[in-house]
Amino acid sequence: MLYEEVKKNKVLQDCAYIFFKNSSNKNTSYNKALDAAFKAIEIRVKNGIYFSKLWKFVRCDLDDENYTEARYEFFDTLEEGKESCFKELPFDPMLGNGELEYKEVCTLDEKPNSFRLDQSQENCFHVMEVLPYEPKGEYACIWYHAYEGVGFEVLFVGTYDKCAEYAKSSAKKVCADFKDGEYTEYYDQVVVDTGMEWQIWDIVKLPE
Structure with missing residues (x-):
């Protein structure tokens, strides 16, 4: 799944925001931290680790x-x-x-x-x-x-x-x-x- 497709998927959006809340760094800007969260979700999707099947x-x-x-x-x-x-x-x-x-x-x-x-x-x-x-x-x-x-x-x-x-x-x-x-x-x-x-x-x- 491409990065842009991850950002458009409502289920994966929820996951990215959860990941963002749990891992955001105070020294990192909001946009960079959220972008990193989406990329982390993309990696998990590609590896079949996270949401291998949509919930x-x-x-x-x-x-x-x-x-x-x-x-x-x-x-x-x-x-x-x-x-x-x-x-x-x-x-x-x-x-x-x-x-x-x-x-x-x-x-x-x-x-x-x-x-x-x-x-x-x-x-x-x-x-x-x-x-x-x-x-x-x-x-x-x-x-x-x-x-x-x-x-x-x-x-x-x-x-x-x-x-x-x-x-x-x-x-x-x-x-x-x-x-x-x-x-x-x-x-x-x-x-x-x-x-x-x-x-x-x-x-x-x-x-x-």
Whole structure:
């Protein structure tokens, strides 16, 4: 991939800015430092080290009424996913005594950053997380937990059978750690009630 193509690619732009933030030198001008960041990304692309396959992003939504019914939406870039969170806030931030918190989560490995938005109003809450995944299969196994906090993670990407196998194996190991754990299996989901919270493994069809 040519240097100019790297600069035009939105996904790689995000990577370059992350690289720039982490490695900028106070004795170097802004433009030179940013230019060096783009060139560093180009080298990684050519060597197949960094983003050998472009990352895509999934927005995961969960609210207080549907602990086992997460919703998913897909995007080409982190910025698009972030924008969708603010455009689709479930509660009007100008009404009531609600709270709105959000942050971009940096990573130290070769994945892009992720994003999280939490909104609450009275006794209701809504969580949105935008997570990266490699589009190397038709399905993704996405894990999340609810009640004692909420958190999502893309665990595996591959065929339906591989994702289902991964979900069942992981869920059975978790269930075995809890004396009163309850294991329930569906076609596209495995649920474990630990007695303290829900842990869920969804098998999600990815866009083509």
